[in-house]
Amino acid sequence: MGGQWRALHLARLTCLASAGFHPRPCHPAVDSSPPSADLVVPDSPHRESAESLLRWAIGVLDLDAETDDQGHVTIRLPEKDRPAWNGKDEITATDSGSAGNADELLTLDGPLGRWLLEKLVASDGVVHARPSGQPISVGDVSTRLFPAYSVDNGQFHLAGCQLTDHPFLRLTFAGTEEDPNVRHVFVAPDGSTVSDELVARLGLDRLEPAGKPTPRIDEAALRSLAGAGRRIAAKNSTVRDPAAQSTEPLLTAVVWVRHVDGRLQFEIGENSEELAFSGWARLLEPKPWKARRSGRETFHLAATDDGAIDAAEEMAVCQQSGRRVLRQDLVTCSVTEQQVLPEFTEKCPVTGRPALRSEFSACEQCRQRVSRSNLQGGLCQACRELAPVRKDDPRLAWVMGEHRGLERWNRWRLAETETVYIARADGLLKRLLVVVDKESLAVRRLATAGRFSSDWVDVTPTQQSELLR
Numbered sequence: 001m002g003g004q005w006r007a008l009h010l011a012r013l014t015c016l017a018s019a020g021f022h023p024r025p026c027h028p029a030v031d032s033s034p035p036s037a038d039l040v041v042p043d044s045p046h047r048e049s050a051e052s053l054l055r056w057a058i059g060v061l062d063l064d065a066e067t068d069d070q071g072h073v074t075i076r077l078p079e080k081d082r083p084a085w086n087g088k089d090e091i092t093a094t095d096s097g098s099a100g101n102a103d104e105l106l107t108l109d110g111p112l113g114r115w116l117l118e119k120l121v122a123s124d125g126v127v128h129a130r131p132s133g134q135p136i137s138v139g140d141v142s143t144r145l146f147p148a149y150s151v152d153n154g155q156f157h158l159a160g161c162q163l164t165d166h167p168f169l170r171l172t173f174a175g176t177e178e179d180p181n182v183r184h185v186f187v188a189p190d191g192s193t194v195s196d197e198l199v200a201r202l203g204l205d206r207l208e209p210a211g212k213p214t215p216r217i218d219e220a221a222l223r224s225l226a227g228a229g230r231r232i233a234a235k236n237s238t239v240r241d242p243a244a245q246s247t248e249p250l251l252t253a254v255v256w257v258r259h260v261d262g263r264l265q266f267e268i269g270e271n272s273e274e275l276a277f278s279g280w281a282r283l284l285e286p287k288p289w290k291a292r293r294s295g296r297e298t299f300h301l302a303a304t305d306d307g308a309i310d311a312a313e314e315m316a317v318c319q320q321s322g323r324r325v326l327r328q329d330l331v332t333c334s335v336t337e338q339q340v341l342p343e344f345t346e347k348c349p350v351t352g353r354p355a356l357r358s359e360f361s362a363c364e365q366c367r368q369r370v371s372r373s374n375l376q377g378g379l380c381q382a383c384r385e386l387a388p389v390r391k392d393d394p395r396l397a398w399v400m401g402e403h404r405g406l407e408r409w410n411r412w413r414l415a416e417t418e419t420v421y422i423a424r425a426d427g428l429l430k431r432l433l434v435v436v437d438k439e440s441l442a443v444r445r446l447a448t449a450g451r452f453s454s455d456w457v458d459v460t461p462t463q464q465s466e467l468l469r
């Protein structure tokens with residue numbers, strides 16, 4: 001854009017300001033430093049035609065207006081506004097290149113455009129708006145959240161819900177000669193820029209009147225936001241001069257965006273759990289509740305038989321007691337595959353896996369109680385798989401360290417379970433079986449058999465002390 005156009009544009013704004021509509025400055029909040037040649041028109045993807053902005057203004061002002069098929073809008077003027085229009089009681093306006101049958105054109109610098117913008121900011125220099133369709137009430141919040149959750153044998157409700165309005169700013173700037181569309185620049189309540197994505201998600205591009213009572217914003221806050229907006233606008237221009245200032249906005253709208261903070265409370269029996277939520281009301285989505293014990297995120301809550309609330313997906317029934325518990329609290333019986341509480345099981349010393357107590361039998365050789373699935377021909381897996389070891393095997397050496405008499409035997413085989421060593425020595429005439437506790441090295445069984453026999457005969461206490469000494 002050339003300097004010539006800027007000068008022309010400024011002249012137009014000046015002309016606007018001195019028009020005969022008792023203009024009050026549209027933006028008392030904006031700093032009124034004298035225009036310089038550096039004023040730039042901000043760039044923004046949020047654009048609309050002047051006509052569209054003015055039609056929106058007619059709607060926001062709640063004027064008695066009607067639009068016909070050709071897009072002519074007829075405004076029936078309130079009594080108090082008629083003097084400004086030479087006593088007319090209605091005005092017809094259009095956006096076509098020439099007024100034709102209409103009285104006025106929907107242009108920013110025409111009398112109707114100036115009159116509408118003037119009326120928009122009549123009270124405190126800004127127009128108050130809010131995104132259309134944002135949740136407004138606690139009822140709206142419930143409607144949005146409640147369908148997502150279910151609670152077995154219980155209930156849930158809002159345990160607190162606070163809705164607050166936060167001021168965003170929309171600054172509207174006149175376009176350029178090449179692109180006469182007006183451009184909107186948005187400012188967040190903290191003075192930061194608002195991403196295009198957030199503009200769309202919050203509905204800042206579809207505004208309706210804020211309604212009564214209008215939320216309050218103090219002048220200092222407004223001035224600060226407007227200043228931030230001007231800086232954002234200057235940065236969003238195509239001019240690369242860091243000292244550049246934007247043109248004066250045509251219109252400043254305070255856009256009240258509703259924020260919601262609250263808690264959902266889920267109750268089953270005596271117990272309750274909470275889920276806090278916080279965010280822009282329009283973006284409010286049901287979030288899953290995270291169970292403390294299982295860690296599962298869910299929208300479906302239930303309780304165990306002892307009353308603890310958790311995810312319904314994590315509930316399971318003990319197949320021994322019928323108790324409703326968390327899946328993670330059950331173990332699988334390695335024999336029956338039943339899901340049961342650990343209290344009904346014990347750990348098989350050979351497999352290291354739990355099995356129902358009723359599913360244990362004693363091994364005929366080592367006499368350990370092992371899960372039945374581990375027994376074959378009366379022997380546990382350890383006894384079936386005794387492996388040859390040298391006499392200096394550390395495990396064997398440890399056992400012999402305690403029971404010296406065993407050193408007299410040769411040709412050893414050994415296996416171990418979680419709790420015992422099972423060792424067998426094959427002598428010329430006899431075989432010896434010794435089962436020793438791994439921790440205490442106490443002898444659990446000492447037996448002998450013929451050279452080729454597996455019929456073990458327990459030794460007497462006297463024989464035992466002789467054999468071991």
Ligand SMILES: [Zn+2]
Binds near residue numbers: 363365368379381382
């Ligand atoms: Zn055994």
